[in-house]
Amino acid sequence: xxxxxxxxxxxxxxxxxxxxxxxxxxxxxxxxxxxxxxxxxxxxxxxxxxxxxxxxxxxxxxxxxxxxxxxxxxxxxxxxxxxxxxxxxxxxxxxxxxxxxxxxxxxxxxxxxxxxxxxxxxxxxxxxxxxxxxxxxxxxxxxxxxxxxxxxxxxxxxxxxxxxxxxxxxxxxxxxxxxxxxx
Numbered sequence: 001x002x003x004x005x006x007x008x009x010x011x012x013x014x015x016x017x018x019x020x021x022x023x024x025x026x027x028x029x030x031x032x033x034x035x036x037x038x039x040x041x042x043x044x045x046x047x048x049x050x051x052x053x054x055x056x057x058x059x060x061x062x063x064x065x066x067x068x069x070x071x072x073x074x075x076x077x078x079x080x081x082x083x084x085x086x087x088x089x090x091x092x093x094x095x096x097x098x099x100x101x102x103x104x105x106x107x108x109x110x111x112x113x114x115x116x117x118x119x120x121x122x123x124x125x126x127x128x129x130x131x132x133x134x135x136x137x138x139x140x141x142x143x144x145x146x147x148x149x150x151x152x153x154x155x156x157x158x159x160x161x162x163x164x165x166x167x168x169x170x171x172x173x174x175x176x177x178x179x180x181x182x183x
Contacts, residue, residue, distance in 0.1 A: 003070040004129070007077030008060045012053050014081035015121070019049035019114070022091040026110035033102050041091060041110040048114035052121040056080065059125035076128045080121050087117045 026041035059076070094109030 004060060004073045007073040008056055010077040011056050011080035011121075014077075014084045015049050015052050015056075018084035018088040018117075019045045021088045022110060022114070026091045027096050027105065027107040029107060030105040031102070032104075035102070040107065041114075044111065045091075045114045048118045052080075052084075052118045055118070055122035055125045059129045062130045072128045076124055079124050079128075083117050083120055083124075087113045 022045050023039070023042035026039075028037040029040045030037055056076075090113045091107075091110040094107075094113075097106040097108055098104065099106070
């Protein structure tokens with residue numbers, strides 16, 4: 001298994017273990033004269049875990065175009081695992097806010113820490129392994145054909161005009177089926 005897949009898997013597993021642990025053990029939201037318990041962590045944290053997972057998977061997909069060092073993937077996997085471990089610990093052990101005469105208990109840490117972790121997960125994925133569009137275009141431009149091979153024309157790329165005056169024509173790509181009959 002390639003390092004990028006291995007460390008992305010570590011990150012995703014850490015996210016979902018944290019979501020599971022906080023859903024089971026985080027303090028409940030307690031309100032009303034009957035002191036009803038609502039497990040807000042179990043209700044909301046799966047959404048933030050899903051968004052963080054999409055951030056990791058998006059980085060995995062985006063980084064396919066250009067070679068990214070293995071160290072970036074290791075850093076991403078470990079940083080996300082530590083981040084979501086902190087989320088689990090803070091969500092479970094942070095004190096709850098009590099307010100009102102009935103005392104309403106609000107577990108703010110269990111509500112807010114997954115949101116913060118989701119944002120940091122997305123930023124870590126973006127800055128560590130995702131490749132900016134400018135670098136991708138630069139890498140494509142630097143790719144030159146071997147000696148004696150004609151340059152590969154991609155579909156809908158303008159051809160250079162040797163005359164200099166006429167507007168560029170659009171070149172068909174290798175897999176262009178040609179003109180299509182009108183229906």
